[in-house]
Amino acid sequence: MTQTLTIADLGWSAFYNSQLEIDEIGTVTPARVSSVHRTRIATFTENGPVDLALEAGLSTGEIAVGDWVLCDPDAARMIRRLDRQSTLQRGSDYVHGDRQLIASNVDTLFITTSCNADFNVARLERYLALAHDAEVTPVILLTKADHTDDPDSYITQARALGRNLEVIALDALHGDVSEALGPWIGKGQTVALAGSSGVGKTTLANALTGGHAATQGIREDDARGRHTTTGRSLHRLPTGGWLIDTPGMRGLGVADVAIGIAATFPEISEIEGNCHFRNCKHDGEPGCAVQAAVAADEVDPERLKRFKKLIREDAMATETIAQAHARGRKFGKIVKAATKKKGR
Numbered sequence: 111m112t113q114t115l116t117i118a119d120l121g122w123s124a125f126y127n128s129q130l131e132i133d134e135i136g137t138v139t140p141a142r143v144s145s146v147h148r149t150r151i152a153t154f155t156e157n158g159p160v161d162l163a164l165e166a167g168l169s170t171g172e173i174a175v176g177d178w179v180l181c182d183p184d185a186a187r188m189i190r191r192l193d194r195q196s197t198l199q200r201g202s203d204y205v206h207g208d209r210q211l212i213a214s215n216v217d218t219l220f221i222t223t224s225c226n227a228d229f230n231v232a233r234l235e236r237y238l239a240l241a242h243d244a245e246v247t248p249v250i251l252l253t254k255a256d257h258t259d260d261p262d263s264y265i266t267q268a269r270a271l272g273r274n275l276e277v278i279a280l281d282a283l284h285g286d287v288s289e290a291l292g293p294w295i296g297k298g299q300t301v302a303l304a305g306s307s308g309v310g311k312t313t314l315a316n317a318l319t320g321g322h323a324a325t326q327g328i329r330e331d332d333a334r335g336r337h338t339t340t341g342r343s344l345h346r347l348p349t350g351g352w353l354i355d356t357p358g359m360r361g362l363g364v365a366d367v368a369i370g371i372a373a374t375f376p377e378i379s380e381i382e383g384n385c386h387f388r389n390c391k392h393d394g395e396p397g398c399a400v401q402a403a404v405a406a407d408e409v410d411p412e413r414l415k416r417f418k419k420l421i422r423e424d425a426m427a428t429e430t431i432a433q434a435h436a437r438g439r440k441f442g443k444i445v446k447a448a449t450k451k452k453g454r
């Protein structure tokens with residue numbers, strides 16, 4: 111990147127500015143994380159790209175692409191991370207209750223799927239829950255529109271997954287992608303691309319940046335890709351926005367996103383309060399308002415099935431996370447007590 115950028119160009123706003131301590135103003139440099147590595151992070155600053163080492167005790171696992179951090183420019187060292195405006199993360203490890211950071215401080219999530227065997231409404235709903243929970247605007251991108259004679263059928267199915275949900279079908283190899291995605295990629299806006307491997311995320315990123323990041327052909331038999339992109343990275347767009355490309359995700363676990371699930375299924379969550387029992391599972395209990403709405407053709411029974419599955423999975427994963435935190439706290443106390451004893 112040769113041109114100089116202002117901090118506003120990088121996406122800085124009053125939200126981050128208000129987190130600066132008085133003695134930090136003018137002495138530290140804000141930097142936006144562009145990629146995260148094992149022992150260092152790459153960032154963009156007003157003065158160009160800077161690689162930063164972390165303070166002892168900090169792990170790069172706690173840093174997401176898109177984060178704002180403060181750094182000491184002379185020592186090329188990160189001082190601290192600023193609070194995030196939004197955090198996209200998925201449930202990744204149920205045993206340990208871990209969640210994996212996908213990206214942070216994004217305004218829009220481009221949920222990317224292709225007009226072929228990858229298209230799956232249940233998976234799209236998982237991404238929608240994640241986006242809604244993070245208060246990030248979801249947009250469904252249907253790639254490879256040139257692979258089907260009937261892109262409209264995909265558009266109709268995707269639009270049915272939300273109220274006023276933006277759904278865009280495109281051919282990333284031949285169409286004018288910047289024009290189609292214009293509303294979300296303007297100055298200071300940040301978008302993240304997410305979806306299965308091989309759906310064309312990097313192809314879209316290249317079309318938007320004018321770059322040549324590696325993309326790869328897909329296996330014809332199952333329409334799956336081969337994980338060409340291996341790390342998350344932040345890119346500057348000629349339109350003034352910022353784009354985060356991510357590696358394809360095989361499964362998308364939900365964890366601690368109950369609010370996002372409710373927002374993804376408003377036709378169900380809005381009427382649940384009318385059920386006779388407060389903890390109604392909509393499984394045939396008397397006075398169930400949701401089953402009544404299914405009977406009246408107001409709620410799609412397939413959507414209800416998928417809603418219940420996500421709620422169950424989310425509750426289990428959330429409990430595991432809570433248990434893991436409790437274990438962590440207990441372990442911390444034991445270590446503290448042992449250290450104290452030793453010091454005596």
Ligand SMILES: Nc1nc2c(ncn2[C@@H]2O[C@H](COP(=O)(O)OP(=O)(O)OP(=O)(O)O)[C@@H](O)[C@H]2O)c(=O)[nH]1
Nearest residue numbers: 254282308309310311312313325326337338339358
């Ligand atoms: N015909 C057609 N092919 C496309 C389109 N978009 C992407 N492709 C092709 O699909 C293949 C996979 O594209 P990638 O951009 O590497 O997919 P990806 O989602 O980044 O994959 P991962 O990095 O593995 O997650 C490439 O061969 C692209 O040329 C499209 O709109 N139309």
Ligand SMILES: [Mg+2]
Nearest residue numbers: 311312338339
């Ligand atoms: Mg890719």
